[in-house]
Amino acid sequence: MSPALFLCQRCKEPLKLLQQQGGPLEVQHHANTPTEIPVSAESQVRTSGRPHSDGGRVSQGSALCTFTLLTSGGPDSEGGTTSQGNACCTFTLLGESASMRTMNTIQNTVLETFEILSDQKVVDHPLCVDCTDHLLMQLDDQLALLASDNQKYKSFQDRELLVSEEEREALHAELCAELSSLEQEEARLTQELEDLDGHHARVAAELRAAQAESKELYKQHEQHRVEYSVFKMEQLELMDQLSSVENQLTYALSQQYRLRQTNIFNATFTISDEGPLGVINNFRLGCLPGVRVGWTEISSAWGQTVLLLFSLSKIAGLQFQRYQLVPFGDHSYLKSLTGDGVLPLFSDGSHSVFLNNKFDCGMKAFLDCLQQFVEEIERDERCPCLPYRIHVKEGLMEDVWDSGECCSIRTHLNTEEEWSRALKFMLSDLKLILAWASLRYC
Structure with a gap:
């Protein structure tokens, strides 16, 4: 049978029970320093059956098991007795002397185990010296x-016992009066407490209402904050759009001012001369034996000339009577309003200079339109005096300021020098008309 183990009830130090050879079990206190435990009497621990009523004697067949509490090291090698100077405390266990495993013992063991496990019984253990002193x-x-x-x-x-009857009655009356006063004070305080409870209930209700209102206001505040954020974003976008529109307006006004200060005719049409040849927008109008000009360039120059006269008539509000100008680049032409068909102002050089051709008719028709425009602008007092006079029927340009020479604008039976000089005279008149129109309409 293994030795029983006990713990100190306070410090939980282990106390070991050791079996002596042929004698009782000993309880050993595992401690490093020896400590004496004063015990006033023997403690008997019941482990089996109940004690007999005969002064602690047990019934027949039972035995006494004695345990000794050692306060130093274990028993020495000779018979299990402790060393000299060490004190011991003996515990007696009541039980069977033989195997200690009778039916009664088993039942008591099971019962006590159940009570211990169900917290119906507290297990007592021995105490060490320090814990005993503290207890x-x-x-x-x-x-x-x-x-x-x-x-x-x-x-x-x-x-x-020393107080008299009268003093006791006076003290009783005083205590009764004080008790009555205290009861009245208690009733008053109870009523005040009830009033305070009612006031507290009203305040709590008002607080709940205020909290609900605060929660609702908080929700409204959050909603308003979200709406404010949306409106603020829209405002910023509108401000950006407004700034963009203002910048565009400023740019448009500046462009408008520049356009107003710009002479559209002078910027679009440039008329100059290159020796005996007239030049419009870098296209030479005419040709000479020593200066060969392609018919494509001559047709392009006529296209620019038709476009200039067409623009001037449009801005002046003039409607030509016999012909209609159709600017079409290097294939510009005039459309007859009297049934003569289309008169081209372009050629590839294949027309015959010995016959009356449509190219010459087109140039004469152009002089007719130019003469109508000159007659229209001569009504203005500020109209310039043109240096070259137009003779529409003959198709001539007369130099009235200098030599009085007349040059034919036709190629029929004409030289290249005279034809080019007539075209230069015509461009010179258009240059003066262009300057007048720039001052008059721009």
Whole structure:
């Protein structure tokens, strides 16, 4: 049978029970330093059957098992006795002397185990020396406190015996009056407490209402904050759009001012001369034996000339009577309003200079339109005096300022020098008309 193990009830130090050879079991306290435990009497621990009523004697067949509490190291090698100077404390176990495994013992063991597991019984263990001293000190303190209370009680009792009947009745009446006053005070305080409870209930209701209102206001505040954020974003976008529109307006106004300051005719049409040849927008109009000009360039120059006269008539509000100008680049032409068909102002050089051709008719028709425009602008007092006079029927350009020479604008039976000089005279008149139109309409 393995030795039983015990723990100190306070410090939980292990206390080991050792079986002596042929004798009782010993309880060994595992401690490094030997400590004596004063025990006033033997402690008997019941482990099996109940004790007999005969002064602690057990029934027949039972035996006494003795345990010894050792306070130093284990038993020495000779018979299990402790060393000299070490104190021991003997515990006696009541039980069978033989195997200690009778039916009664088993039942009691099972019952006690059940009570321990169900917290219906507290298991007591031995105490070590330090814990025993601490327990004795606590018991001494409690005993001193009880003795003091007992002394006070006796003093009060002796004082009560010394009080007379009249004094007792007066004291009773005084205490009754004080009790009545205290009861009234209690009733008043109870009523005040009830009033305070009612006030507290009203305040709590108002607080709940205020909290609900605060929660609702908080929701509205959050909603307003979200709406404010949306409106703020829209405002920023509108401000960006407004700034963009203002910048565009500023740019448009500046462009408008520049356009107003710009002479559209002077910027679009440039008329100059290159020796005996007239030039419009870098296209030479005419040709010479020593200066060969392609018919594509001559047709392009006529296209620019038709476009210039067409623009001037449009801005002046003039409607030509016999012909309609159709600017079409290097294939510009005039459309007859009297049934003569289309008169081209372009050629590839294949027309015959010995016959009356449509190219010459087209140039004469152009002089007719130019003469109508000159007659229209001569009504203005600020109209310039043109240096070259137009003879529409003959198709001539007369130099009235200088030599009075007349040059034919036709190629029929004409030289290249005279034809080019007539075209230069025509461009010179258009240059003066262009300057007048720039001052008059721009």
